[in-house]
Amino acid sequence: MSRKAQAPPADDLPSLLWIFIPGAVLVAGYFARKWYLAHKLRTTGIGKGAPGFQTNVRRVRVTADVAARIQRGEQVSPDEIAASIARAQREDESAANSTSTSAKSPPTPPPEPENEWLPQNLSSGKKQPKRRKK
Structure with a gap:
């Protein structure tokens, strides 16, 4: 029995297509996205914002x-x-x-009460222990 180099059977070719076509689609998508982002950066630029909208304008x-x-x-x-x-x-x-130049003296603001917005029991008093979660 001599071994001759034979071409692969025709049944193996469709299974190879299932491997190479999705890979080719992914690689093509990668480069297409890369080209699109570079094109968008070239047209709008960094910091230019949306079309028709100016930034860094005083x-x-x-x-x-x-x-x-x-x-x-x-x-x-x-x-x-x-x-x-x-x-x-x-x-x-x-x-x-x-x-x-007018002779008005600036009004003095009233002194601010300390912790006006906090209730008294929060600012002074004993601490409560932490409660357990059930």
Whole structure:
């Protein structure tokens, strides 16, 4: 009896497909997810948030006329916004100076009672032993 190299029987091939196809699907899914996450990071970037939403934007106080123009959707130049911010700060400073020059003394707050929100038996008294769980 001589041993010849024979091709595997045809019945073994479908069982091999049950092993290799799910593995190939998992590997393809891994690389597809990796590509998707890289694409999403490229388009939105770290810290950019949702599309159309800005983060790390400082809120500034502007005058009412500039705010109304922005709400109407008009184009407002950065120079106009900077001038509006400066004007609003000057108004705040002048309002603060006028109130500080008045002869009013600041009201003194009443002394806070100690442990006002706690009942007396909680703040002082003997400790109760821990209860057992049944």
